[in-house]
């Protein structure tokens with residue numbers, strides 16, 4: 001089954017953003033990609049994903065609704081096991097690669113998609129060789145950069161992590177959904193920590 005409606009809504013959302021860094025990659029990115037026929041792959045956290053509807057931003061609502069509607073048709077991935085950050089995180093987090101080397105739409109230029117963290121997940125400090133851009137769809141996350149204080153980011157804000165920048169994320173009260181984009185480096189890398 002196609003996930004094209006979600007791909008189109010994702011592109012539309014990105015196209016409306018005016019952050020300089022977004023425009024920098026968006027305007028040069030060729031969105032005319034063929035779709036891979038990926039089978040849905042579900043993980044336990046998918047059962048909680050609809051909870052984010054109560055917390056999404058106004059400008060994010062259309063995309064978040066569609067994502068929730070299509071959650072069972074997507075290939076969900078996890079890069080960590082219980083040995084990394086514990087069983088709780090494994091049971092309550094996951095991501096979808098909409099675009100990328102493994103994604104629903106193939107690209108070796110960027111990897112991008114959605115990441116979900118259920119209430120109570122504490123994702124400790126980690127880093128990776130790719131630059132990472134996040135757009136929180138919900139204002140429920142506490143984000144730390146360069147080992148600094150945790151700060152709340154609202155829905156629709158932008159969070160930029162330079163390559164190998166140390167960063168961490170906590171979701172103490174309510175679940176988080178965010179768009180993520182990786183550029184440069186190994187786009188399928190497991191983070192170091």
Ligand SMILES: [Fe+2]
Pocket residue numbers: 126127128132167191
């Ligand atoms: Fe990261």
